[in-house]
Amino acid sequence: NQTPSNAADMDKRQRSELTRLPAPADLDFAKQSGSVQQFELEGQTVRYRAFENIVYVLNPVDTRYQFMNIYIPEAYFQDESIDDFTAETAPIFLPNQVGGYMPATAGRPELDKRSGSPNAMMVALSKGYVVASAGARGRTESTGRAPAAIVDLKAAVRYLKANDKQMAGDANKIISNGTSAGGALSALLGTSGNAPEFEPYLQQLGAATADDTIFAVSAYCPIANLEHADMAYEWQFNGVNDYQKISIENVDYRIERKLINGVQTSEQIKLSDELKQAFIPYINSLNLYNKQGVKLTLDADGNGSFKRHIEGLLMQSAQEAINRGEDLSDQTWLTITNGRVVAADFAAYAKFVGRQKTTPAFDGIDLSTAENNLFGDQQVAKKHFTDFSMANSTVLGASKADSRTVYMMNPMNFQSKTKYYRIRHGENDRDTSLAISTLMALKLDKENKVVDFALPWGRGHSGDYDLQELFDWAKSISA
Numbered sequence: 242n243q244t245p246s247n248a249a250d251m252d253k254r255q256r257s258e259l260t261r262l263p264a265p266a267d268l269d270f271a272k273q274s275g276s277v278q279q280f281e282l283e284g285q286t287v288r289y290r291a292f293e294n295i296v297y298v299l300n301p302v303d304t305r306y307q308f309m310n311i312y313i314p315e316a317y318f319q320d321e322s323i324d325d326f327t328a329e330t331a332p333i334f335l336p337n338q339v340g341g342y343m344p345a346t347a348g349r350p351e352l353d354k355r356s357g358s359p360n361a362m363m364v365a366l367s368k369g370y371v372v373a374s375a376g377a378r379g380r381t382e383s384t385g386r387a388p389a390a391i392v393d394l395k396a397a398v399r400y401l402k403a404n405d406k407q408m409a410g411d412a413n414k415i416i417s418n419g420t421s422a423g424g425a426l427s428a429l430l431g432t433s434g435n436a437p438e439f440e441p442y443l444q445q446l447g448a449a450t451a452d453d454t455i456f457a458v459s460a461y462c463p464i465a466n467l468e469h470a471d472m473a474y475e476w477q478f479n480g481v482n483d484y485q486k487i488s489i490e491n492v493d494y495r496i497e498r499k500l501i502n503g504v505q506t507s508e509q510i511k512l513s514d515e516l517k518q519a520f521i522p523y524i525n526s527l528n529l530y531n532k533q534g535v536k537l538t539l540d541a542d543g544n545g546s547f548k549r550h551i552e553g554l555l556m557q558s559a560q561e562a563i564n565r566g567e568d569l570s571d572q573t574w575l576t577i578t579n580g581r582v583v584a585a586d587f588a589a590y591a592k593f594v595g596r597q598k599t600t601p602a603f604d605g606i607d608l609s610t611a612e613n614n615l616f617g618d619q620q621v622a623k624k625h626f627t628d629f630s631m632a633n634s635t636v637l638g639a640s641k642a643d644s645r646t647v648y649m650m651n652p653m654n655f656q657s658k659t660k661y662y663r664i665r666h667g668e669n670d671r672d673t674s675l676a677i678s679t680l681m682a683l684k685l686d687k688e689n690k691v692v693d694f695a696l697p698w699g700r701g702h703s704g705d706y707d708l709q710e711l712f713d714w715a716k717s718i719s720a
């Protein structure tokens with residue numbers, strides 16, 4: 242299991258020791274000098290040039306995070322090609338390392354700290370991609386709250402585009418990647434390309450003068466659509482009142498994840514009922530259709546074609562697992578007859594995988610969530626971002642984030658300029674409702690984008706677990 246790491250796991254002591262880089266005199270990549278490095282991967286020696294610690298804006302706010310590491314296969318300096326990619330045509334793989342909407346430093350090609358397997362950047366280099374990993378500000382710093390992280394990632398894109406001629410790789414083939422909060426930002430980078438809302442922020446940072454559209458998006462379990470994520474969560478988990486919460490605690494400078502078991506209070510159950518109901522008109526307002534042209538809706542009880550659509554996705558996931566030889570007989574929410582998955586019961590599924598968050602899952606009425614912190618500002622660390630939780634707030638003097646900022650963080654609010662999307666949401670992920678990524682995929686389908694969406698069997702809240710398939714997809718769209 243590779244959960245988002247880096248900044249989310251970085252303890253306080255490490256963070257205060259991060260280097261503050263000087264502001265750059267210009268944004269010219271030609272002036273960077275790289276160092277030749279190499280690693281072995283499956284018997285292959287991968288040589289590349291590393292250009293690290295590049296501050297990607299002229300007027301940075303926090304250079305502990307606003308920098309980028311760029312890695313270019315050495316072959317492209319020798320006029321060679323890798324798997325038909327050349328210095329001119331190689332796509333640029335742009336993974337962000339954001340987890341938990343925390344600040345993130347730029348990544349490096351290395352073994353994943355948890356799994357010990359090569360990370361996406363290593364695999365990308367071995368397959369001939371130019372790799373650019375950008376750090377970004379995050380919620381725990383007063384200057385890192387929304388929309389800072391997405392503004393930073395856009396500035397990094399502009400840097401790559403402005404330097405297309407000076408740098409190996411094709412900046413018209415930028416493929417973004419991220420998981421969880423980073424998955425939401427990856428999707429937002431795609432849908433909000435060149436959106437004018439971000440322009441003043443980019444100007445203020447002294448971002449390179451270039452467009453910030455990207456070619457393709459890979460997003461794992463995006464914690465997105467935060468305006469509607471509480472409703473979606475209760476539509477999925479309403480009636481499941483036992484929960485197993487993950488509490489992330491900073492114990493003696495070490496991050497510890499504790500599981501806390503509990504039961505929803507009567508107040509939480511009441512809020513759950515209200516949020517579930519609020520999800521129904523939202524779904525019905527979206528005018529979404531499945532591939533057969535059936536409109537996806539919900540009735541007054543929260544049942545209907547939209548729910549059946551998600552049940553279908555779960556059945557497909559289960560069928561693929563069975564076809565690989567997995568035994569799913571313990572999955573009591575599935576009906577399997579002679580090796581065929583013939584039914585999935587969404588309510589039984591929710592009970593089976595279990596509730597992980599209490600109501601409301603994202604806009605905490607006590608301002609206790611990561612997202613409350615995300616939508617704080619420089620003066621106020623935590624805010625509400627939905628009318629519902631504002632109205633039900635238990636915090637005296639609590640305020641609500643300005644609606645424009647909330648709007649700017651949601652990939653669903655933009656008409657996508659990016660054509661290609663690969664979205665994965667683990668079948669048993671309970672960090673956000675399966676409806677969130679499903680809606681994103683359906684909306685992009687409706688905009689005639691090329692969307693590859695699945696709920697991989699047996700996966701929870703994690704990403705980068707299928708790098709072979711990820712880069713097969715990247716190759717297929719880049720050819």
Ligand code: DHB
Pocket residue numbers: 245339340341342420421422423464611612672673
């Ligand atoms: C992440 C997970 C969450 O459950 C959440 O609410 C926000 C972010 C994450 O892993 O990035």
